[in-house]
Amino acid sequence: MRELRLGCKIVSTLLKNSLQYPGRLLLDIVAMLSWCGVCLLLYRYVFTLNGGTIKGTTFDVVAWSMFLYFAFSTLRLRSLTKTITQDVISGNVEMLFNKPVSYLVYRFWWQIGEGMLSFLVIAPISVLVMVALLGVPTTMANWFFLATLPIAMLGSALLSLMFYGIFGVIAFWMTDPAPIQWIADKFVMVLAGSYLPVAFFPKIMYVLARFSPFGGTLILSQMPYTTWKTDAWMLLSVQYLWILILGTVLVVMFRIAKQRVSINGG
Amino acid sequence: MRNELSFALYSIKKNFQNSAELRTSFLMNIVGMALNNVAFIVIWACFVKAVGIVNGWTVADIYGLMGFSALSFGVFHTLLGGIHLIPDAVAKGSFDRFMLSPKNLIVRIATSAMSVSAIGDFVFGVICLWLYLAMIHGGLLQLVFVISGAIIATVVMSTFWLFISSLSFLFSDPKVVVDGIESFFMAPTLFHGGAFQGWLRVFFTFIIPSLLVGALPVEAVKSVSLWQLGLLLLLALFWFLISIWAFYKGVRRYESANLTTFGS
Numbered sequence: 001m002r003e004l005r006l007g008c009k010i011v012s013t014l015l016k017n018s019l020q021y022p023g024r025l026l027l028d029i030v031a032m033l034s035w036c037g038v039c040l041l042l043y044r045y046v047f048t049l050n051g052g053t054i055k056g057t058t059f060d061v062v063a064w065s066m067f068l069y070f071a072f073s074t075l076r077l078r079s080l081t082k083t084i085t086q087d088v089i090s091g092n093v094e095m096l097f098n099k100p101v102s103y104l105v106y107r108f109w110w111q112i113g114e115g116m117l118s119f120l121v122i123a124p125i126s127v128l129v130m131v132a133l134l135g136v137p138t139t140m141a142n143w144f145f146l147a148t149l150p151i152a153m154l155g156s157a158l159l160s161l162m163f164y165g166i167f168g169v170i171a172f173w174m175t176d177p178a179p180i181q182w183i184a185d186k187f188v189m190v191l192a193g194s195y196l197p198v199a200f201f202p203k204i205m206y207v208l209a210r211f212s213p214f215g216g217t218l219i220l221s222q223m224p225y226t227t228w229k230t231d232a233w234m235l236l237s238v239q240y241l242w243i244l245i246l247g248t249v250l251v252v253m254f255r256i257a258k259q260r261v262s263i264n265g266g
Numbered sequence: 267m268r269n270e271l272s273f274a275l276y277s278i279k280k281n282f283q284n285s286a287e288l289r290t291s292f293l294m295n296i297v298g299m300a301l302n303n304v305a306f307i308v309i310w311a312c313f314v315k316a317v318g319i320v321n322g323w324t325v326a327d328i329y330g331l332m333g334f335s336a337l338s339f340g341v342f343h344t345l346l347g348g349i350h351l352i353p354d355a356v357a358k359g360s361f362d363r364f365m366l367s368p369k370n371l372i373v374r375i376a377t378s379a380m381s382v383s384a385i386g387d388f389v390f391g392v393i394c395l396w397l398y399l400a401m402i403h404g405g406l407l408q409l410v411f412v413i414s415g416a417i418i419a420t421v422v423m424s425t426f427w428l429f430i431s432s433l434s435f436l437f438s439d440p441k442v443v444v445d446g447i448e449s450f451f452m453a454p455t456l457f458h459g460g461a462f463q464g465w466l467r468v469f470f471t472f473i474i475p476s477l478l479v480g481a482l483p484v485e486a487v488k489s490v491s492l493w494q495l496g497l498l499l500l501l502a503l504f505w506f507l508i509s510i511w512a513f514y515k516g517v518r519r520y521e522s523a524n525l526t527t528f529g530s
Contacts, residue, residue: 023442026446027442035453038453045463176295178383179299179301183298200313202315
């Protein structure tokens with residue numbers, strides 16, 4: 001309970017802080033337009049060229065799938081790796097270890113708070129724009145989709161925190177873990193269906209997208225497809241299983257990492 | 267001119283020596299970035315497999331696209347990476363130290379920093395272009411076109427970056443503006459070039475020159491068209507002149523913060 005109160009306090013403080021820097025929000029809006037917007041325009045053109053359907057999927061389904069990826073990304077949970085790495089490199093981690101709260105929990109809440117304003121502003125507005133421009137596919141216009149959406153979102157957020165947390169903690173062992181972090185991040189980018197919709201994946205990639213933690217961190221992109229209704233519980237179970245596994249790995253790694261830290265004082 | 271060039275070479279050499287000091291990290295950054303870029307090849311190769319050939323663009327062209335984009339990005343950030351620091355230097359007032367230097371201002375700031383990971387982009391770009399030439403069974407003529415295309419792409423990449431960095435002198439929070447335009451510029455350099463048609467192609471050629479960096483050089487090589495290459499050269503020259511004009515125009519608006527500092 002105390003940790004939850006602390007979390008709410010961190011998130012609300014960072015929200016107030018973000019309001020003072022509207023430039024960052026503007027930047028996130030531009031990024032959403034340039035990466036997601038241009039990508040969707042290209043796909044619209046390609047679908048028109050192919051008569052409206054590719055591999056049995058229509059443009060609106062593909063567009064919503066990719067949009068959900070980009071909308072969730074505005075939370076910027078992937079920056080957790082960079083934040084932890086910077087803490088370790090700068091030595092800031094020593095100071096945070098002395099606080100009466102768990103370092104990891106503190107950083108989780110901090111990361112959520114950092115991207116919260118962009119998410120709260122961009123996601124609802126862009127959902128309205130998408131509805132106005134494309135409508136809602138039948139696969140999303142039902143109670144089952146709405147009921148599973150919060151579960152999948154919570155799972156994606158938790159798995160992202162565990163996944164990116166692990167790659168952040170690597171900084172305790174390596175001088176410059178950035179190259180490993182880039183590669184892991186690209187695995188997520190490819191397998192979560194950012195620029196290439198899940199429906200276009202070859203068989204091996206499709207299996208990896210469904211059962212690996214890379215695809216699981218952004219399971220939302222699989223929700224607009226017709227297969228969601230039949231596979232939802234299985235995919236969600238896999239996602240929550242990965243949360244357990246990666247959560248355990250993160251805790252163990254962090255315990256070992258803590259023993260490696262030498263406090264310089266000063 | 268010779269003095270400026272030898273200063274630039276000396277500065278770049280020092281940047282390399284500085285970065286290579288941490289040998290393992292240096293090598294890991296290069297290899298890591300090269301591997302990291304493979305993701306875009308995977309994405310667009312799967313795209314071509316699923317969708318088929320769009321406006322004549324095959325998997326080979328994707329290699330060409332990634333080759334030109336990565337190589338130009340790599341050369342720019344390795345040799346002229348300091349341009350990237352202009353918005354920050356202007357916002358913090360540390361631009362003074364460059365202005366006080368007796369060297370050419372653009373050369374001084376451009377060669378003041380480098381990105382190690384960009385060497386990985388460069389290596390990746392060279393490999394992709396070599397594979398591209400092999401896949402299209404290119405001869406000497408195509409090789410000349412590829413080299414010309416790579417030079418044009420690098421000039422456009424560097425000068426457009428200098429141009430948007432010059433906007434820093436106009437705004438109180440330059441990082442947001444520059445990063446925003448940078449985002450719009452970079453995204454299409456990595457997207458399937460065949461899908462850019464109509465107004466989108468015009469916009470990303472003449473307003474924001476993203477297609478000059480990747481897609482249009484690929485199409486020039488494919489068609490072995492001197493006319494196309496000439497047009498690209500003209501546009502590159504335009505961005506070269508306009509960026510230098512914009513930079514010096516912007517510098518006049520710079521208000522010193524009396525923060526001279528030392529070092530690079």
